[in-house]
Amino acid sequence: FTWETAPDGRGSGVAGYHVYWGLNPNGVSTDYLENNTFVIPELAEDGKYYLRVRAIDIAGNAGNWTLVYKYWYDGSAPLFVVEQRSVLWTANPDPAMVSWDEALDGSIGESASSGVAGYNIYWGDDPSGNTITLQRSKENKQYDPPPCLTGDPHYLRVQAVDNAGNVSEWQTLLMYQYDNLPPGISATNITVGETNNPYAGVFTWAEASDGRGSGINGYYVCWSSQPDGEDNSEAAYQNDLHKNSYEPPMITSGGGTYYLRVKAVDNMGLAGAWSTVLTYPYYFTTPGISATNEISDWTKEADPPYFEWQDATDKPSGISGYNIYWGQDSDGTTALAYQAGNDQAARGYDPPSCAAGDGLYYLRVQAVDDYGAPGEWSTVYAYRYDSAAPTGSLIINAGNPEYASSDNVVLYLNYTDAHSGVTLMNINDLGWEAVAPAKELTLSAGDGEKTVSVRYQDAAGNISPEYTDNIILNSAILSGGTLFTLSEPDNGRIIISWISTAPLNTPVTFSVMPLANTANPVLVSDNILSASSGDSVLDVSSLAPDNYELHGEVDGAVYIIGVFSIAKPQRVSGSGGTGEQVWSYPNPFSPDNGQEAKIAYLVKADGWTRVYVYDARGRRVWQTENYARAGQDNIVLWDGRNNQGRLAANGLYILIVTDEKGRIITKGRLALYDE
Known part of the structure; x- marks a missing residue:
């Protein structure tokens, strides 16, 4: 740099210059130049440099320091680092606006740098692209990319530029992957x-x-x-x-x-x-089925025998094994086992016992070929198992009369079996024969009670219990006379039915005697046989509870019509007919004779109750709890023992019934008497 020559005031003339070059705007130096030209050295750091001089005349006088040249030096690129953003594959060709943070220039601050002037912008499909698409000013730190015209990835790259012309490295701000075409097809066919x-x-x-x-x-x-x-x-x-x-x-x-x-x-x-x-x-056919299809006879053996079946056929791969089903479903397809192969061992099965109960059990197989393809299920064996004995009954003559006038009777046979069916019967142990719903039988000789028995056998060999029926043979009327039958007592009456060969309106006398003393009738009633058959009603309500025998006398012939019983009443209204709401039967009762006191009582509403037994001195002997219902007799049993399990003494006892809160509902009495 050359500056103008300084003038000299007195005339001795300028001899030279002191020169300062550096970063201090007020810098001084004793460096001396004889002329007015200074060669600026290569600069080592960024900054503002000052060239200052002062003239020296020949007489040695020095002038003032003067700034003759300023040089601002910026040799560093701007600092510009951004984080790359990526849009991974989108069908939208138009990217959104992209903005970035401002770049920095210089390493020691703005005073030592030229400052960011603007930005170079690249938008295209080159990931290293540096062709300037657009330039932006320092203040405009954003870019709106134009729509993508191709499906390749697009890149937005930015480079900062400072006022000294220094440029930063290119930075990729955005990778935008645009794809709007579906894929093609595979070339394989x-x-x-x-x-x-x-x-x-x-x-x-x-x-x-x-x-x-x-x-x-x-x-x-x-x-x-x-x-x-x-x-x-x-x-x-x-x-x-x-x-x-x-x-x-x-x-x-x-x-x-x-x-x-x-x-x-x-x-x-x-x-x-x-x-x-x-x-x-x-194209193929599934394995065929075995030709075996056997059904066993009915049996009561629970363990079926080992069973083999014929092999199934398959072309061309062959049979690799069999799926096995065993159970009571005739269409069962749930495989319990798989047996590999097609040899004799693979075509045999030992079924488990018939644990599911009586009925038909099915052994079903499904062949599987070497490709693993299964065939149809087929039943190769059906096992008929019946372990339950048949049931039945026996009735002598129609209507089950008590008497027979002829030794030739008809047996009415009723039998049933849940599975194998009844096939045989054995009457009076005379031997097994085919079952029939009715059979004529000649009773053994002589009048009196006759018993006939029968047992049934099903197809599996199970034998029923013995069933019997009784009838009284009265042969006196085989050649003429009267046949009587009677009903059980009902509401104090018995009905006597007759079939008679006597003339119409023949008198008949009915006599009732206790079985313990048949010589003394307690009831005699005269009646008329008004027809060849009919009914007579006999009132027995006056008879005491006991067992009785009924006779009928016609034209001097006495017939034993039958035996009947008058039962003891099941309810007595209080002790001595007092009308109490709690009572006992029998009263008195005798535990030594195996009796129990049936204590009955009434309540007005359903609920839990307590029944207490106290002795005459007011000591509690026994108690129990019972859920009682309104509108019915509620009954508890006392065996005559106290709470310690010992028999209570003879005497009169007080009954008290309370609700669940202890409130007394009713009271009564009972007597215990052991001889």
Whole structure:
């Protein structure tokens, strides 16, 4: 740098200059130059530099320091660092506005740097692009990229520029991946020859191409017998490491052509078209069934025998084994076991015992061929198991009369069996014969009570209990006379029915005697046989509880009509007919004779009650709890023992009934008397 020569005031003339060069605006130096030209050295650091001089005349006088030159130096690029943003594959071609933080210039502050002047911008598909698309001023720190015209990734790159012309490294602010084209189809399209193998195996197809470049994410897979089959369900999508491989399941629904079809999906979620990558013509027949079909006789043995069946047929692969079902379902298909092979051991089964009860058990098998294809289930053995004895009954003569006038009777036989059915009967242990609903039988000789027995046997060999019926044979009327029958007492009456050969309106006398003393009638009633058959009503309400024998006398002939009983009453209204709401029967009662006191009482509302027994001195002897219901007799039993388990003494006892809160409902009395 050369400056103008300084003038000299007195005339001695300028001899030279002191020169200062540096960063101090007031800097001084003794460096001396004889002329007015200074060669500026290479600068080592950024900053504002000052060239100052003062003139020296020949007489040695020095002038004032003067600034002759300023030099601002910025040799550092701006500091510009940004975080890259990425938009991973989108179908929107128009990116959003992008902004960034301001760059910094210089390393020691604005005073030592020229400052950021603006920014260079690159927008394109080159990840290292540095062709300036646009320039922005320092204040304009944003950019709105134009729409993408291609499907390649686009990059927004920015470079800061300072006022000295220094530029920063290019920074990628945005990677924008745009894809609006669905993927293509796989180039694979294979058709195999006809096969009878139900397993197509693992099949791999060539990856489909992607229209814009986002890449294939996965495939929808459809395996079916439909040439245009599609399956867009979530379960049909695969995007793992082997996304372009698939192992179809075994074909079990019969022969035909099967198709493996796929549809590619790229990382944008765009789906291509379905395409067939494998055509699989599958034709075969399932294994046949065994020709064996046996049914056992009914048996009461719970353990079935070992059973073998004929082998099933299969072409061409052969039989690999059998699924086994054993149970009571005639159409059962739940395999309990699998027996591999087709030899004699594989075609035999030892069934477990019949634990599910009586009935039919079925051994069913299903052949499986070497490809694993199963055939139809078929029943090879039915086992008929019956462990329950039959049941039945026996009635002598129709209407089950008590007397017979003839020794020739008809047996009415009723029998049933839940499973195998009744096949045989044995009457009076005379031997087994085929069952029949009725059979004539001649009774053993002589009048009196006759017993007939029968046992039934079913087809499995189970024998029923013995069933019997009785009838009294009265042969006196075989050649003429009267046959009487009687009913059980009902409401103090018995009905006497007759069939008689006596003339109409013949008198008949009925006599009732206690069985303990048949010589003394306690009731005699005269009546008329007004027809050849009819009924007479006899009032027995006056008789005391006991067992009685009834006779009938016609024309001097005495007939023993039958035996009947008058039962003791089940309820006595209080002790001595006092009308109390709690009473006991029998009263008195005798524990030594095995009697129990039936204590009955009435309540007005349902609920828990307590029944107490006190002796005459007011000491509690026994108590119990019982849930009582209104409108009925509520009964508890006392065996005559106290709370310690010892028999109570003879005497009069007080009964008290309370509700669950201890409030007395009613009181009564009972007597205990042991001889």
